[in-house]
Amino acid sequence: MANAVGLRILVAGGGTAGHVYPGLALAAVLRSRGHDVSFAGTSSGPEAALVAAAGFPFLEVGARPLARGLSTAAVRAPLSAVAAARRARQLLRSADVAVGMGGYVSVPVILAAWREGIPLLLHEQNAVPGMANQRLWRLARGVALSFREAGPFFPRRARLVLTGNPVRDAILRVRADREALAKEGRVELDLDESRRTVVVFGGSQGALHIDRAATEACRVLADRGDIQVVLLTGPAHLERVRAELPRSADLVVRPIGYLGRMELAYACADLVVGRAGATTIAEITVCGLPAVLVPYPYATRRHQEANARAMQRMGGATIVLDEQLSGDVLADRIASLLAVPEGLASMAARSRAFGHPAAAERLADAVERVGGAA
Numbered sequence: 001m002a003n004a005v006g007l008r009i010l011v012a013g014g015g016t017a018g019h020v021y022p023g024l025a026l027a028a029v030l031r032s033r034g035h036d037v038s039f040a041g042t043s044s045g046p047e048a049a050l051v052a053a054a055g056f057p058f059l060e061v062g063a064r065p066l067a068r069g070l071s072t073a074a075v076r077a078p079l080s081a082v083a084a085a086r087r088a089r090q091l092l093r094s095a096d097v098a099v100g101m102g103g104y105v106s107v108p109v110i111l112a113a114w115r116e117g118i119p120l121l122l123h124e125q126n127a128v129p130g131m132a133n134q135r136l137w138r139l140a141r142g143v144a145l146s147f148r149e150a151g152p153f154f155p156r157r158a159r160l161v162l163t164g165n166p167v168r169d170a171i172l173r174v175r176a177d178r179e180a181l182a183k184e185g186r187v188e189l190d191l192d193e194s195r196r197t198v199v200v201f202g203g204s205q206g207a208l209h210i211d212r213a214a215t216e217a218c219r220v221l222a223d224r225g226d227i228q229v230v231l232l233t234g235p236a237h238l239e240r241v242r243a244e245l246p247r248s249a250d251l252v253v254r255p256i257g258y259l260g261r262m263e264l265a266y267a268c269a270d271l272v273v274g275r276a277g278a279t280t281i282a283e284i285t286v287c288g289l290p291a292v293l294v295p296y297p298y299a300t301r302r303h304q305e306a307n308a309r310a311m312q313r314m315g316g317a318t319i320v321l322d323e324q325l326s327g328d329v330l331a332d333r334i335a336s337l338l339a340v341p342e343g344l345a346s347m348a349a350r351s352r353a354f355g356h357p358a359a360a361e362r363l364a365d366a367v368e369r370v371g372g373a374a
Contacts, residue, residue, distance in 0.1 A: 006034065006035070006096075007030075007035045007036070007096045007097055007367075007368070007371045008035070008038075008094060008095050008096045008097075009027075009030055009035050009036065009037045009038070009095065009096065009097050009098075009099060009367060009371070010037075010038050010039075010040055010059075010091060010092060010095040010097075010098045010099070010109065011026065011027055011037060011038070011039050011040070011098075011099045011101060012039070012040040012041070012061070012088075012098065012099065012100050012101060012105055012106045012109035012110075013039075013041065013047070013100065013101025013102055013103050013105055013106055014041030014042055014045040014046070014047035014103055014105040015042065015045045015047075015104055015105055016045065016046070016103065017046050017050065017279070018125070018277050018278060018279040018280070019047075019101055019102050019103040019105070019125070020041070020045075020046060020047045020050045020051070020101075021050070021166075021167070021168055021279055022101060022123070022125065022165050022166040022167070022278075022279060022282070022359075022360075023039065023099075023101045023166075024050065024051070024056070024168065025166035025167055025168050025169070025359075025360040026099070026101075026123075026166050026360050026363050026364060026367070027039070027054070027056055028054070028169065028360070029166075029360045029361055029363075029364040030364050030367060031056075033364065033368075037056055038056065038057040038058075038059055038091075038095075039051045039056050039057065039058050039059065040059045040060075040061045040088065040091055040105065040109050041058065041059075041060065041105050042060065042061065042105055043060050045105070047105070048060070059091050060087075061087050061088050061091070061105060061108055061109065087108070088108040088109045088111070088112035088113075089112040089115065089116060091109075091112075092109070092112050092113055092116050092118050093116065095113075095118055096118070096119070096371055097118065097119045097120070097121070097367060097370055097371035098110070098112075098113040098118055098120045098121075099120075099121050099122075099123065099367055100120065100121070100122045100132075100133075100140070101123050101125075102123060102124065102125050102130060102132075102133065103130075104132070106122075106132065107132050107136070110122070110132070110136050110139060110140070111136075111139070113139070114139035119141050119371050119372065120139060120140040120141060120370070121140060121141060121142050121143075121144060121366055121367055121370045122136070122137060122140045122142070122143045122144070123143075123144045123146075123163075123363060124144065124145050124146060124150050125146045125165050125278035125279070126146065126147065126150065126278050126303040126304075126306065126307055127146075127147035127149040127303060127306035127307045127309070127310045128149075128150065128153065128301045128302070128303040128306040129150050129153045129154070130300065130301075130303075131300070131301075134153055134154070137154055137158050140370075141159065141370045142159040142160070142161060142366060142370055143158055143159065143160050144160075144161050144162075144163040144362075144363050144366050145160055145161065145162050145163065146163070146165035146282065146356070147278075147306075147307065147310050148310075149306065149310050161362075161366050163356070163359050163362040163363040163366060164282065164355075164356020164358070164359030164362065164363075165278050165279065165281070165282035165356065165359055166282070166359045166360035166363055167279070167282050167283050167286050167357075167359065167360070170261065170262075170263045171262070171263050171266065171283050171286060171287065172286060172357060173263055174263050174266045174267045174286070174287040175286055175287055175288065175352075175355075175357055178267050178287075181263055181264060181266075181267035182267040182268050184267075185263075185264030185265065185267045185268040186268060188261070189230055189254055189256075189264060189265065189268065190254060191228055191230070191252075191254070191268055192228060192252065194226075195225075195226055195227055195228040195252065196226060196227055196228070196270045196271075196338055197227075197228050197229075197268045197269050197270050197271075198227060198228070198230070198269070198270065198271045198272070198273065198334055198338075199229075199230045199232070199265045199266070199268070199269040199271070199272045199273070199274075200214045200229060200230070200231050200232065200272070200273040200274065201231075201232035201265075201272070201273075201274045202232075202233075202234060202274060202275055207234070207275060207296070208237060209322060209325060210273070210274070210275070210294055210325070211231070211233050211237050211240075211241050212327075213325045213327050213329075213330045214229070214231055214241075214273065214327075214330065215231075215241055215244045215245060215327070216326065216327020216328070216330075216331075217327045217328075217330040217331035217334065218231075218245055218249070218251060218253050218327075219246050219327065220327055220328060220331035221251050221331050221334070221335065222246045222249035222250065222251050223249070223250050223251070224250060224251045224335075225250035225251070227251055227252075227334075227338065228251070228252035228253070228254070229251065229254070230254045230256065230265050230268070230269075231253055231254065231255045231256065232256050232257075232258070232259055232265070233255055233256065233257055234257065234258070235257040235258050237257075238255060238256070241255050242255050262283070266283065266284070266287045266289060269287075269289055270290075270338070270344065271289070271290055271291070271292065271334065271337055271338065271344065272284055272289050272290070272291045272292070273291070273292045273294070273330065273334070274291065274292075274293065274294070275293070275294060275296050275304060276294070276295040276304040276305065276307045276308035276311075277299075277304060277307070278303075278307060281307050281308075281310075281311055282355070282356065282359070284351065285311065285316060285351050285352065285354045285355030285356075286352075286355040286356070286357050287351075287352075287355075288348050288349070288351050288352030288355065289348060289351055290316060290337065290344055290347030290348045290351055291311070291316065291317040291318075291347075291351065292317070292318055292320060292330070292333050292334065292337070293307075293308040293311065293312070293317045293318070293319050293320070294319075294320050294321070294322055294325055295307070295308045295319070295321065295322065296322065297321070297322040297323065305319075305321075310354075311351070311354055314350050314351075314353070314354040315346065315347060315350035316347055316348075316350040316351030316352075316353075316354050317347070317351065318333065318337070318347075320333060
C-alpha cells in the first residue's frame with residue numbers, strides 16, 4: 001500500500017508483554033510511513049518501560065483488571081473505570097485513529113473512541129476472541145484477526161481482516177538470516193554446534209509447572225550427549241531451577257532467568273517447548289520452529305488451547321495439556337521428536353507456513369484504511 005502520512009494514532013494495550021510487543025511492531029511500521037504514534041497503557045504493567053525503550057510516547061490510563069467476587073478492588077472498580085474512561089477521552093482528543101491491541105487496558109480507550117467519534121480498529125490476537133473484542137466490535141470500523149479460527153465468533157456483518165499477529169523486527173531476522181544469528185547465539189548462550197538444541201520457556205515471567213517438568217525431564221535425559229537445553233526460567237525461578245538440575249550429566253543445560261534477545265535462542269533452536277500465548281505462537285511460526293505446546297489451563301475461555309490446536313492442525317506443533325505434563329512425559333516427547341529428523345523438518349516447514357511475517361505491514365494497512373489515510 002502506498003504511504004499515507006499525517007495520522008495521529010493512539011495504540012492501546014498492555015498488562016502483559018504479549019499485548020505490548022505486537023503493538024510496538026505495528027508502531028514501528030506506522031512510524032516508518034510517517035505517522036505519529038503514541039501508546040496508552042498502565043504504569044503497573046510492562047508497557048511503560050517497553051514503550052519508552054522503543055522510543056514512543058507513553059500515556060498512562062489507570063485501567064485495572066476486572067475484579068471478581070466481593071473485595072475492596074471490586075468495590076473500587078466502578079470508580080476506577082470511570083476515571084480510566086475520562087483519562088482515555090482526554091488522550092483521544094488529539095488522535096485521528098485508535099487501535100485496541102487487547103487486554104483490559106484497551107477497554108476504556110475503545111469506549112472513549114466510540115464516544116468521541118474517533119475511528120477505531122480492534123486487533124484480536126487469539127483463536128478464541130476475548131470478551132471485550134467480542135462484545136465491543138460494533139464500536140469499531142474493523143477487527144483484525146491473528147487466527148482465521150477467530151472469525152466464526154463474530155457475526156457475518158463484522159468487518160474482519162486476517163493480518164496475523166505482528167512480531168518484532170529482531171524476531172523477523174531469524175526467518176531471514178538464521179545462520180548468522182545462530183552463530184552469534186551459540187557464542188552468547190555457550191552452546192555446542194554439534195548438539196541439537198531444545199529451548200524451553202514459559203513466557204516473559206516464566207511458568208513454574210513447565211520449569212519443574214523441564215528440570216525433571218533433564219534428569220531423564222541426563223545421558224544424552226547429543227542434546228542441549230536452553231531453559232528460560234523467568235527471573236523468580238532461576239535459583240530454584242539451578243539447584244534442582246542434575247549435577248553430573250552428558251546432557252548440557254543452560255538455565256537463564258531472562259533473555260533480552262530472544263531471537264538468539266530461536267535461531268539456535270531445533271525444537272521449542274512453551275505455552276501457547278498468541279505472541280509465542282506468532283514468534284515461533286515466523287521463525288519456522290516445531291513446538292511442544294503446553295497451553296496455560298486457566299487462560300480466559302481456554303484461548304491458549306485453541307491457539308495450540310490451530311497450530312497442531314497445521315502440523316507445526318504437538319500438544320501436552322498442563323494436567324498431563326510431567327518430566328517423563330516431556331522427556332519422552334522431546335526424545336521421540338528428535339529421533340525422527342525428517343518428521344521434525346516437516347513440522348518446521350509447516351510451522352513456517354503457518355506464520356505471518358508481514359503481519360505488521362498488513363495491520364498498518366488496516367489502520368490506514370480505518371483512519372481514511374489510505
